[in-house]
Amino acid sequence: MPITRVGIIGTGVMGSDHARILASCVAGAELAGVFDVDQARAVSLAEETGARVFDGATALIADQGIDAIIVCSPDATHSELALACIAAGKPALVEKPLASTVAGAVDVMKAETTGGRRLIQVGFTRRFDPGYIAMKEALASDRLGQALFLHCIHRNAVGPDYLTSELVIASSAGHEFDITRFLLEDEIVSATVASPRASRLAPNRQPQFILLETASGVIVDIEVFVDCIYGYDVRAELVCEKGTVSLNTSPATMLRHAGYDGFETPPDWRDRFKHAYRQQLQGWIDAIHGMPNHGASTWDGYRSMKVTEACLAACRSGQKTAVPVEEMPTFYR
Amino acid sequence: MPITRVGIIGTGVMGSDHARILASCVAGAELAGVFDVDQARAVSLAEETGARVFDGATALIADQGIDAIIVCSPDATHSELALACIAAGKPALVEKPLASTVAGAVDVMKAETTGGRRLIQVGFTRRFDPGYIAMKEALASDRLGQALFLHCIHRNAVGPDYLTSELVIASSAGHEFDITRFLLEDEIVSATVASPRASRLAPNRQPQFILLETASGVIVDIEVFVDCIYGYDVRAELVCEKGTVSLNTSPATMLRHAGYDGFETPPDWRDRFKHAYRQQLQGWIDAIHGMPNHGASTWDGYRSMKVTEACLAACRSGQKTAVPVEEMPTFYR
Amino acid sequence: MPITRVGIIGTGVMGSDHARILASCVAGAELAGVFDVDQARAVSLAEETGARVFDGATALIADQGIDAIIVCSPDATHSELALACIAAGKPALVEKPLASTVAGAVDVMKAETTGGRRLIQVGFTRRFDPGYIAMKEALASDRLGQALFLHCIHRNAVGPDYLTSELVIASSAGHEFDITRFLLEDEIVSATVASPRASRLAPNRQPQFILLETASGVIVDIEVFVDCIYGYDVRAELVCEKGTVSLNTSPATMLRHAGYDGFETPPDWRDRFKHAYRQQLQGWIDAIHGMPNHGASTWDGYRSMKVTEACLAACRSGQKTAVPVEEMPTFYR
């Protein structure tokens, strides 16, 4: 088995997690390099994992000892670094969002298409979660019939201060848009947004409720509530003609304690999606080695941004807003 | 304890169920009379329960041996019989809907108000379900904070042939409108409706998705799918500032059998809401004996019809539709 | 429907609960009288419910205005009062245990047999719990095949101070012995007892583990832990040849709150078995009115005491101890 030498750009929470997973439990890969603008942080991670510290993102991407790159730097740098990886002909896993503007995403698509090689995977981790995969398999088996509704819930315990009502849609809901497209293999054609009052515990932003229609006639609804206090909670129920399949969020053990019978909700996404994070990296490495992959492409990253754009418009207008439909380029089929 | 002598008009499925519950497990009541246009059906039920058979609804209502009436006859007769009970000064439990037109409901409200006595309870049974009551108590305790979202699901295994897409809203969703108002103690101010494709197993009607806003800023969403095949399933999750409370639909026993681990879904509402049906009758009888009651009033029945009207308009227009807000008459406070 | 006038002897926690249930939600009954050695307590309950206060148990039993009696006085008085009810020819619901000695139980059986009428029902409430009834129906349906194992768990949050290790068996486990016999329609033929170390939070008594064999070859195990701290919890799983059926203890609503997802355990048996308590009284009244009844007979009360006796011996000896098998008297079939 060949060993892919991976460099990570950005060693904050996400980058460090990727580094540790890669170094400890992914077959066929090796953490070879790290870079962060905060060099001390990069050095610390390098010492822990045995990776080499780089002076800059460009140097890391260019280095002959680096075969593939994970981009975990701030959102504003994603598309530029993706372009650099494409220019270097090296595969990259780019954390979502692919770009900070739709135009930026288009640039990456164009460069990749021109280059003629699919090099970019967008970090929509949930595509590797065993629960979503089992939902997709249940739908594919046709045992439940066609999809009619998809109910999604996205709750964080406490959102970061900088999140506005619009960022609740633009940032938090992005995972839901991608997983909807992944599960249903269908395009979103309209968006309606309704906003309840703000929680008094997070008065500066409103939770959001997003109602989507797909080209095939599936109704998708998404609650996004980033200040639910009680814990991190991501749920989905896919309602089909003859039955429903839903994510099971209960962990490996149940607890009866202190007047409760049930389980403890995780504080954040890391434990909840730990299998997905490992599988995402394993799948990315396997794809580099030539195996099929169901990670999100540049096209997928671009379409999620188009849906986001429509949702923001719907939120402002209070009206149902169309998401322009485009044909998927042959290159991305 | 005084014994209230009850007469039942209409001895179909609902009327017979009420009769049996009243005769076997409600304190302070006695099943004294029954009437049905299908006399054989009435006679059979009378023989089973020891009640007297009446020749007509008017005779039953007028009879001195009847203290209170349950109206379970066809929908079109509800408001007329409610008016007759009011005229006779006798309490009546009227199956929902209160009337077949908004105007009919207004007539009953006027007559009751003029009469000066609250005599009519509308049969919105779910107000007596232990689950919804516990949800309301959880909200009242303020332990979870204010409500922000209410997610509702209403699924029947197989809908009756006569149900159209509009009747899915007008008939099946009615329970959800009332329970929303009951739980939140809030008025619905707008309605938006989205319809997925029809199930291929019930091609003549579409499932419906209803999005409501309340005066206080709660977002309510309702899936109504009367052909889900797998079983009867009514769910609700109330999302508050610090936690959520949801209906638990699992029955008294769990089963591990034939490759499954879980429970069997009931075929219809009767077993699912059996405690609610008993409690509804006990509560109605207790109210006749002077105890407080949280059953649905004529006003509640009327308001649900107004929401229904708005949903039907929203379904036709594809637009968000306002539900005209009215002040609750003092008489119904 | 005839109305049975009920007198209650003993108005402590259990007696008051029975009184309130009887007065508010049992058809065909009326709370007519109460007696307690603590007269103030009896008066208070009488004022709340409208019952008459009696000066003594004997006067209550003898009174022509009392048709049936509930015995909730201290355990030591049960058999004597049962005998008085039999002498008066009046039906009685006697709280468990039927007697404080096996000899006392035998006396009641003899008196009842001699009198020729089945008048005594022992208050083994669980026979009226919807969960146990559904388990028994599942077994009867033969859909799961024959029973092989019955796993039982009996946990209280905090046991009363006076409970010793022996009383954990003699008092708390009694419900399990009766429900085993009820579910399996089988006699217990041997008992083995193992005791773990005491909890440091209840150092004066040990939890107990009881292993029973039935005449037909079913293995029954019972954990009895009266100091589990987290809440009241009664569970059972009946393992059959092709599947298992188990009690579902989750209540009408689920909660996501404060880092937990699940439900709150009840503090004691009253809420957990509230349906059972109502059904027990309704079933007892119905039986008085001639309907079939599955309440525990004097024979059932006696047999549970024999199993208790064997368990105590097994606990002392550390050995498997036989429970002498006797044929059920024809009178009790």
Place this chain on the structure above:
Amino acid sequence: MPITRVGIIGTGVMGSDHARILASCVAGAELAGVFDVDQARAVSLAEETGARVFDGATALIADQGIDAIIVCSPDATHSELALACIAAGKPALVEKPLASTVAGAVDVMKAETTGGRRLIQVGFTRRFDPGYIAMKEALASDRLGQALFLHCIHRNAVGPDYLTSELVIASSAGHEFDITRFLLEDEIVSATVASPRASRLAPNRQPQFILLETASGVIVDIEVFVDCIYGYDVRAELVCEKGTVSLNTSPATMLRHAGYDGFETPPDWRDRFKHAYRQQLQGWIDAIHGMPNHGASTWDGYRSMKVTEACLAACRSGQKTAVPVEEMPTFYR
């Protein structure tokens, strides 16, 4: 990261599974060689995974291109091959049981001790299951207090024909003995066995119920039923002074379908313990690279065999049987 080159002896169901996991998702390892007495089977697996086929177990163990060995050959060969690996100074993961006789296990312990290096890990996979690990962590946190009871259930859908009542104890229950010792860090000191009637669907063997006591006073009970028909089901509840923690067996998705609400039970252990199988191999490889490991040692394999021996004696005698206590050799601490 060094790459450990692994050879697998025995390429049946277990061996092939190990091979595929090692080749696809374990970091730091490479599947280098395979051997099976059925050479076609070995060749087929080698073609699939890129491993080299060996002519014999001895050649594979001796080969300089093999750093570590997985022994999945028939039970009777385990101890002999373990001895060969020790002689060659190479680490080995030996499928349970460590030996087919207690004497065989003692031989392996002696050889390993004499050699002075811990080289053998016994394949008690459950030690790597996230559920059992979380149970152990819950106990270690002391949040629940000390352990008092451990309830275990081990059910297979349909056992293989050759299983006798004794093999139900000797083979199927082995995992439970080891996990008890692992969870409680305590030795088993007595065993009692009770056997219900046989299922009519598997009349040639009886299910078994095993009651164990540990040195510290924990009561452990184990149901072993290898013909439960409905699916593979392994459960455990650890009851402590202030709460309980139990395995959650529900998978990543729940299903509402065909009258059921719940989840599908897996047909066998492979899907149920897939995370454990991967983690076992990753942990074994990590240990070879010098990291701490909680896999079962030769001592653990030996002690499980001693418990098995006592259970078989207890089953024959119907009496409580002591398990001789021995001090753990310093070498294995």
